[in-house]
Amino acid sequence: RQWLPGSEASLFEPLALPVQPMGEKTRGLSIDAVMDVVRSDFESGQYYVSGQLSQAVYEDACFFDGPDPDMPVRSLGRYSDALKGLFDPELSSIELVDMSPDGERSFVAHWRLSGALKLPWRPQIKPYAGATRYELNEAGLIASHTETWSIPVFDAFTSMVFPDYGAPPAPSVERHSYVEPPAPRL
Helix, strand or coil: CCCCCCCCCCCCHHHCCCCCCCCCCCCCCCHHHHHHHHHHHHHCCCHHHHCCCCHHHEEEEEEEECCCCCCCEECHHHHHHHHHCCECCCCCEEEEEEEEECCCCEEEEEEEEEEEECCCCCCEEEEEEEEEEEEECCCCCEEEEEEEECCCHHHHHHCCCCCCCCCCCCCCHHHCCCCCCCCCCC
């Protein structure tokens, strides 16, 4: 995806917009304290469907990557804005299944997402599971946020029209099977 402005190795990197400052940062937190903030963002803020995440624990130039065709991006502001425009928060939800440390400066969250996209006809997407790896820099800020999904991106979008296409929907949280998290980047 080197042609995407703002991507990690974009051919347009010299033309990319500068990363916008996103407020004061809370540096020096332990990994457990950062995990508590992200856990709250999942459980109270539903950040994957609302775009409302605690920006104080993220580096402004955080690297975000996953199966979504709009990724990768290296900007907290662009990622948050993209989330705000993707899902209808009234018809969508994300459930945190598990969160645990994975090394000194990394932790993994397992989750299940279901809902509707913010298109005029509010198409439903097939519920899918995912794993997100959060990696902290030396200042204790999240510098990398990478995710994997239980279904291919094509399945997710095709399920809006053909709900039975491809992989089955992710099981309920009670019967959840874990998605392999992405490999560490940092």
